[in-house]
Amino acid sequence: MKAAAKAHTNIALIKYWGKRDDALILPMNNSLSLTLDGFYTTTAVEFQNSLSADRFYLNGRLTEGTAYSRVTAFLDRIRDVAGQPDRFAEIHSTNHVPTAAGFASSASGFAALAAAATKAIGLAPNEQELSMLTRQGSGSACRSIYGGFVEWEKGTEADGSDSYAVPVAPADHWNIKVAAVILSSDEKKVLSREGMKRTVDTSVYYPAWVASIPDDLAAIKDGIMAKDFEKVGAIAEANCLRMHATTLAAxxxxxxxxxxxxxxxxAVQDLRAGGVPAFFTIDAGPNVKVLYTPEYEETVRNTLRHISGVHDVTVTGPGSGVSYI
Amino acid sequence: MKAAAKAHTNIALIKYWGKRDDALILPMNNSLSLTLDGFYTTTAVEFQNSLSADRFYLNGRLTEGTAYSRVTAFLDRIRDVAGQPDRFAEIHSTNHVPTAAGFASSASGFAALAAAATKAIGLAPNEQELSMLTRQGSGSACRSIYGGFVEWEKGTEADGSDSYAVPVAPADHWNIKVAAVILSSDEKKVLSREGMKRTVDTSVYYPAWVASIPDDLAAIKDGIMAKDFEKVGAIAEANCLRMHATTLAAxxxxxxxxxxxxxxxxAVQDLRAGGVPAFFTIDAGPNVKVLYTPEYEETVRNTLRHISGVHDVTVTGPGSGVSYI
Known part of the structure; x- marks a missing residue:
């Protein structure tokens, strides 16, 4: 009744932006991400007969509040599937995801939790089933089941049975770099869930956002297969700007x-004007991730580090999928 | 054969963004502006038999290139209307519009030029005819014929005969303030005409922008009539953000x-959070104009002046329409 797993976070190149079902976490559009080597969560789960409630330790500290509620609600689903509604667990989770870099630790967190908890309770889901389950903890987490380039198929079924991630290309397919730029201050005034919902409900540009995704996806998958960096970067950057534009019309x-x-x-656009192929993408927050190829490592790092308001730059590359440890 | 006129620039609260006819300057959507007291152009035009081409002095200097071409092409229309295709003019124009504040001097410039040139050549257009003519020199200039709050009706005719400005409320209807925030650097990488065209041609959000205008216009006119500052400010700010969002999807x-x-x-949003009703609007450039009511003059000025990257702040209010001097 004990298992531990490791999962990496991921960065979306085609953004997940808007839910068609809040409870099941079913998205309005397909998305595509790169799982990142440098940022991950390790989670150990042990179901114990003596417990009458879950106990959740995050980074060594017993945790209550929203984080605890999300974890225990997610374990409820796993208990349901396993037919063991009354078995509770002690969970130890450690995030190796710098909060200041603006990565959602929920992606690696729920992927690691899903893998460890299902094994600990005696289930043996395949990767597709694991992705589908993980999705119900945190949407983007369903992509972290796989390494490398991953697509989350939105599906069309009301019960979410066809909404899960599928691998596009493994981590060793293509070594592109991702620089996470850490800002000196990173107050987020609108939470991503709230902002996403407000946009879906009120933005006059939202329908056109959803309609624009299939073309982006087809083109970026072609680009990934052909290792065409300019194509992949330009599509990712345009997709990110189109996503952020929806919020301005909410x-x-x-x-x-x-x-x-x-x-x-x-600065990234200036790099390009100077012949360095670099592109940016931005999730629901102020932080910027910069995509580039390894030969421009020095130039990109130096440029980013010297921007006023930038605290630090952390570089990573493609990472593997969820694994047991 | 000699006349001089003065016209003020204007700031759009509902933006003109996109042409349906580039040559006649016919817009895709109605727009609404406030003519501004502080920023204006004076222009004297004299038709002289001795001239074989127009001579254009801008701020005391004989001018060639694009500025000259636009002026002389515009005078060609006036010569056509007057049936005097071979009479050329000396034009002296002085801009009292700080370029660094990000106001297009073409609005006040073409309004003053249209008024002075038509009178000098012996025409006597009424204000509607003058607005229609001015529109063909510079779109937003057609609104500067009138003072105060002005709507530019896009019209539906192919020849532009129903596309002109109409007065909504005169300058003395409501004393609201406009602070022009002057940035330390103001390089504009995409020109407004080029950016507008690229957006109309390629932005997937552009149709929804056009469709959103009638509601904005009806609401802001209600707000202007009722002198409801919060309403007018919120609509203007949202309209500006929705316009800028279209460029992110080009x-x-x-x-x-x-x-x-x-x-x-x-900073403006923080002012509001602190109980000061202030709103911003931004044209096709980096400069910001801040709308507020006179009682908050000191607070707004001080806040804006102390923002890093702000060089200066210039305040003005509602101005009058075109006049002969």
């Missing part, structure tokens, strides 16, 4: 960007 | 914003 409008976000975007 | 995407643009937007 009622009331809002933006995740800070002044430094714009400075970094411009 | 192919390739682009933005007019600089990092300081975001800093000012956030």
């Amino acid at each position: 009622r009331p409008p809002f933006s995740y960007w800070q002044s430094t976000t714009i400075s970094i975007m411009q | 192919r390739p995407p682009f933005s007019y914003w600089q990092s300081t643009t975001i800093s000012i937007m956030q």
Whole structure:
């Protein structure tokens, strides 16, 4: 009744932006991500007969509140599937995801938790089943089951039975780099779940966002297969800007960007103007991730580090899928 | 054969963004502006038999190139209407519009030129005819014929005969303030005409922008009539953000914003969070204009002046329409 797993976070190149079902976490559009080597969560789960409730230790500290509620609600689903509704677990989870870099630790966190908890309770889901289950803890986490380039198929069924991640290309297919730019201040005024919901409900641009995804996906998958960096980068950058534009047309409008976000975007565009193929992508927050190929490591790092408002830069590359440890 | 006129620039609260006819300058959507007291152009036109071409002095200097071409092409229309194709003019124009504040001097410039040139050549257009003619020199200039709050009706005729400005409320209807925030650097990488065209041609959000205008217009006119500042400000700010969002979905995407643009937007939102009703609007460039009511003059000025990247702040209010001097 004990198991431990490790899962990496991922960065979306085609963004997940909007739910068609809040409870089951079913998305409005397919998305595509790269699982990242450098940022991960390890989680150990042990079901114990003596427990009358789950106990969740995050980074060594017993945790209550929202984080605990999300974990225990997710374990409820696993208990349901296993037919063991009354078995509770002690969970020890460690995040190796710098919060300041603007990665959601929920992606690696729920992927590792799903893998460890299902094994600990005696289930043996295949990767597709594991992805589908993980999705119900945190949407983007379903992509972290696989390494490398991964697509999350939105599916069309009301019960979510066809909404899960599928591998596009493994981590060793293509060594592209991702620089996570850490800002000096990173207050997020609109939470991503709330912002996503407000956008779906009120943005006049939202339908056109959803309609624009199939073309982006087809083109970026071609680019990934052909290792065409300019193509992949340009599509990812345009997709990110189109996503952020939806928030500016919400009622009331809002933006995740800070002044430094714009400075970094411009620095990346200036790099390109100077012949360095670099592209940016931005999730629901002010932080920027910069994509480039290994030969430009030095130039990109130096450029990003010297932007006013940038605290640090952390570089990583393609990572593997979930594994037992 | 000699006349001089003065016209003020204007700031759009509902943006003109996209042409349905490039040659006649016919817009895709109605727009609404406030004519501004502080920023204006004076222009004297004298038709002289001795001239075989127009001579254009801008701020005291004989001018060639694009500025000259636009002026002389515009005078060609006036010569056509007057049936005097071979009479050329000496034009002296002085702009009292700080370029660094990000106002298009073409609005006040073409309104003053249209008024002075038509009178000098012996025409006597009424205001509607003058607005229609001015529109063909510079779109937004057609609104500067009137003072105060002005709507530009896009019209539906192919020849533009129903596309002109109409007065909504005069300058003395409501004393609201406009602070023009002057940035330390103001490089504009995408010109407004080019950006507008790329957006109309390629942005997947553009149709929804056009469709969103009638509701904005009806609501802001209600707000202006009722002198409901919160309503007018919120609509203007949302309209501006929705306009800028269209550029992020163009192919390739682009933005007019600089990092300081975001800093000012956030400062204005912080003012509101602190109980000061202030709203921003941004044209096709990085500069921000802040709307507020006179009692908050000191607070708004001080807040804006102390933002990093802000060089200066110039305040003005509602101005009058075109006049002969």
